[in-house]
Amino acid sequence: MSSVPKALKYSKTHEWVREEDDTVIIGITDHAQTMLGDLVYVELPELEFSFEMGQECAVIESVKAAADIYCPISGEVVEINELLLDNPQLINEDPYGKGWLLRLRPFENDFKELLTAEQYTKLVASEAH
């Protein structure tokens, strides 16, 4: 069973969100990285780019597939995890830590739309048909 930290919020498209002061950090879940397999490439947006909730904000590619990352909340990019560009496997090794993707300054409080750890765990279980 993949890990789903209680303190984080989740999207239906398998991204996680962590609040840190007035910004949020975004990454993909342990379940998502397991499904994708070994990552070989990550494309991150430029700083100051703005995204709507649900808009594609990054691309990751594994030995199996390429996948879009959908921005789980709306906001402006204030930092990207440049380490990933040379070491995409950090997402496999530590999806909730060193494998974070970007830091956003959120436009509005749309956190209500996100799932709790419990809800996300249920979602993953229901998708495993």
Add this chain to the structure above:
Amino acid sequence: MLIFEQSQKGRSARAQLPREITAELDIPAHLLRQDEPLLPEVSELQVVRHYTRLSRKNFSIDTQFYPLGSCTMKYNPRGVHRLAFLEGFLNHHPLSLETQSQGFMACAYELQEILKNVTGMKGVSLTPMAGAQGEFAGVAMIRAYHESRGDTARTEILVPDAAHGTNPASAVQCGYKVREIPTGIDGNVDIEALRAAVGPQTAGIMLTNPSTLGVFEQKIQEIAKIVHQAGGLLYYDGANLNAILGKVRPGDMGFDVMHINLHKTFATPHGGGGPGGGPVAVSERLVPFLPMPIVAKSGDFYRWLTEADCPQTIGRLSSFMGNAGIILRAYMYARLLGAEGMHRVAEFATLNANYLLARLKAAGFTPAYPTRRASHEFIITLKQEAKELHISALDVAKRLLDYDFHAPTMYFPLLVPECLLIEPTETESKEALDAFADAMIKVLDEAKANPELLKNAPHHLPVRRLDEVKAARELDLVYDPERSHSL
């Protein structure tokens, strides 16, 4: 060992030496290279041995069963190669006059007519050089059609989540946004989700039928109606045409435009990723937009249609008539089969897939869509085995190589976990199918008794398990003598 690494200064082979050029070259001096090209200096025998050895390492349709799902790796008949190698075709220059090109043009014209017939479409252009280029041409025609009517608000192409990756890519290349439509648990497109997604912004939908899930899209007419009523067009991805050839026609299902992979359905070689053939076929309303050139027939004379005849064409995709040698092979294959033979292609492709599915199911493998009959291919999911035995689809695929079978397609379509997509094609004998099923069963037994055997496979090939991550991240494709010497 690379052939470059066998190089000895001054050694040469003269067999293939080009004729020395004596004429004055009309190329400015600053554009001529000054240094010698880097070529391996080896003897003729070294060259022969090197490439013969390499060729013996090939895994190919000529040597092994190759059930690569969605790729239709059928036998490439030798007779059609021989015909395509006739002097008159081989030495024919594409800029020859029409009067000197009637033979090739007759073949191309007749292939256009055959493809129209077998797809139920009204117009065909043979020029696209591969499936992806055919898709590009098809979506470009959808765009040209909407624009010709001043209908420029259509910005979206709908693509089911089971689609080939090329579909969304082609839509984006033509400037469209892609909207994904989910698949229901029965493998059909989710009709309610489709209904909710169509609107005045819908330019069209791209569908493969049978889908990449190896099942026939049962609600195709309803889908056609929903998309047409919204003003969109239907694109048929011909990748899986082998399943329905001569049986059901995309034109009759309501499709407006499609491509045909000649290197799949019409048995031309896949060799080395090409040369391919991706003709496009269209319904009445898209005929004016077909890419050039097309062969027309006036009385007994064949002539090229150009931009002057078809001012609304999307243009040209290659300098001449696509991959002419591939067009010839496909034409001869179609003529050898005849209309009746095409039915049998679909019948035996489907029969072979269903036979293999039945055998694997009986042996304990899990079909991804157990309630559905397979089309020309089917999906096995190893999800259960992954959980219980800690082996993956990749491990099974690699172990199959040890038993001298090419692995099926793995991890596609993406929505089925730990899947193998298996397509035997119509050209395999029952014995070949049985041998493959036996090997699959043996591998499953091994997975239970000794999973390590799978995890470390292949054991009997020239190379062991390759590091896919390293291969993708540290490309090493260009020979560098400096580095090689330092090794």
